[in-house]
Amino acid sequence: MKNVIVYAEHRNGQTGKVTFEMATEARKLAGALGGQAHAVVLGAGAPALASTLATYPLDVVHVAEDSEVDAFLLDPVVDYLAAAATAVGPALLLIPNTLSGRDVAGRLVARLNAGIGADVTDFKVEGGRVECVSPKMGGALITVCAIEPADYGIATIRPNAFSAAPGGAEANVRSLEKPPGKHYATAIEQDVEEGTGELALEEAPVVVAGGRGLGGPEPFETLLKPLARALGGAVGASRAAADAGWVPYSLQIGQTGKTVTPNLYVAVGISGAIQHKVGMRSAGTIVSINKDATAAIGDFSDLLVVGDAFQIVPELTKLIEAAKA
């Protein structure tokens, strides 16, 4: 491992913040390893994203706007990334820790005979050896795994763990040759985006989450959404709220839901059961609003305000909006 290659996952050129976080970290890692920082962008919309990525401190951005990437399930992506890895030479590959990122990473582990550090939140490089820091078991343990010096290593990267900063020399944008002799069979017949154009929960810098204390689905719309919008964040929920059918399971945070690591977590009417705690305890700052002064969430909140969320949240939203104006 000498170079660093970032897999820039995107949809029609739209990508998550984690892509730019990886691009920024790639330069630091490449510096420590004594190699170059590369990125790979594939599929429809790739050239647009590549030109944005070129403003980050990368040496080369490899682009392939190949329609097969969006027509077949992951196989073309894996082939392109393996081809880029071969062309670049010994490298550490940075892949976002998303659903499809994990699939790609697993495939490349076997394809490139690589070790993998998963859900990485920090790196240390010493003598060509890359140490990956990862929270495990919902943040109950922090592990440090070393990827043994080898040709290739892989790290899946937790969103919001690294900072993103454009700048540095203009990267060289190059087109990536299609790997020859490939035939793909697993076809994508339909690809439906369900998101409302809002921020993905795992990527949001602020999460406003609601629980049983909200009493029904309406407060998620009338209370939490405006607050999340004012704070530039996304709405989440506890398991109790998802189980009650007030919000879709895609919003559930916790052991059987999503793990989020925003800079700010606002818990509204959430008691703070362990099942919820493991999904959010790595947040930067935790503020909770609860009727119960003894709610477990108080034990790991930086601030617990005891009171009526139905009165506090609209006032808070007003204050924040006024401050922004």
Add this chain to the structure above:
Amino acid sequence: MKIVVTVKLVPDPNAQKRIDPATKRLVRSGVETVLNPYDEYALEAALQLKERAGDGTTVTVFSMGPEALRETLRKALAMGADEAVFLSDPALEGSDVWTTAYAMAKALEKSGFDLLVVGGLTDDGSTGAVPGALAEHLRLPCVTNARKAEIADGKLRVERETDGGYQVVSGPLPALLTTALTFGEPRYASLKGIMGAKKKTITTLTLADLGLDRAVGTEGSKIKLESFAPPPPREKGRVVEASDGASGARTIFDFLREKKLV
């Protein structure tokens, strides 16, 4: 049609977890071993596909782990799997993603299958990378996060969850399928199932049966666990009683200001 489901045997996720400082592995003693919850969804999916396919379709459970855990596979047999294959060898200890997937692939190649169903994640030390690595070692299409699946005319058609929504994909068999938790709640074992499971076969394999040409276990692993520790505990913060909505909001607002979060 032969469906194989891989299950991992893990310490009860609801039990307190502890890691042995000497071996740096999970302490399993005193904690009940269960099927990895995500794998129960995979087994449920396999059993549903079998029921829909009708006669001539079988479900085999495959697992890898220490010999002492072998009988835990009866839980999967009680849910309705027909037989089990258990790969157990002390030399597998300390395997990373690459070696785990490699050893599993060699064993699965031996037993053969039309469809391989794998849980999406594991509850202990999860990387989420094993299904992909396994598909690659087996040179199989890898269809992940399924919430619905059907097999017709030798093709697999799947509705799968994506980061932003869902996709419908179709492709050839054999294939590897992983399941999302939305596939459907795993069934409970019936009393009849539990009794029947006692008579079902668990075949044990060791590495000698596989003819591996690459090292596995700690020796073959490309990752070394250096250290682990609990994160610094979060200090209990301030608790403030709000007399009304405005004062509660002001308390939070001032706090966020102080932290430079607004």
